[in-house]
Amino acid sequence: MTMSETPRSQPFAIRSPVLWGLIVLAALLTGLRGIEALRDLVRGDETLFLAYPLAVLTPALAFAFLATRRRIVSEEGVLMQLGAMIQLILILAFPGFALYLALGFPVVFLVVELFETRCPASLRQPLKRMVVA
Numbered sequence: 001m002t003m004s005e006t007p008r009s010q011p012f013a014i015r016s017p018v019l020w021g022l023i024v025l026a027a028l029l030t031g032l033r034g035i036e037a038l039r040d041l042v043r044g045d046e047t048l049f050l051a052y053p054l055a056v057l058t059p060a061l062a063f064a065f066l067a068t069r070r071r072i073v074s075e076e077g078v079l080m081q082l083g084a085m086i087q088l089i090l091i092l093a094f095p096g097f098a099l100y101l102a103l104g105f106p107v108v109f110l111v112v113e114l115f116e117t118r119c120p121a122s123l124r125q126p127l128k129r130m131v132v133a
Contacts, residue, residue: 011071012078015133022085023067028094030060055095063088076116078132083108 013019033056037048048055066085068105072078087108091098 001063012075012133013047013072013080014078015131018131019044019067022063022089026067026085026089029089030056033092033095047109055098056092059088059091059098063092075132076112077126078113079115079128080109082131083112111123126129 024116033048034052037046037052037056040047041049045076060096063085066081066088084105087101087105091101096100
């Protein structure tokens with residue numbers, strides 16, 4: 001092996017049950033927000049219906065993009081992917097706090113970094129085994 005060649009580490013991914021649970025939850029929230037927007041539209045209030053593409057579809061599409069990223073080179077990358085997916089689910093679930101949650105994405109990455117660097121290995125490893133395959 002030459003200097004330019006680096007050994008490829010084994011790719012990591014979110015465990016299937018965790019991933020499918022998040023996908024179902026995101027789809028459920030997207031559908032519920034759509035039903036709520038249509039219900040308000042029928043009542044004569046078009047605000048939620050007009051906001052639906054930006055307030056619901058954009059986070060749902062970002063979530064779908066993250067859910068399709070199956071293999072990641074590092075465990076830390078998988079944890080950041082998982083954190084971003086949870087943050088997007090919170091954005092879908094709590095529309096009143098969506099702006100604050102969207103501005104909080106750097107906090108998700110900071111928490112993952114603190115988890116990786118400051119959390120004791122005896123606690124960190126079992127938690128990572130639950131979500132990282």
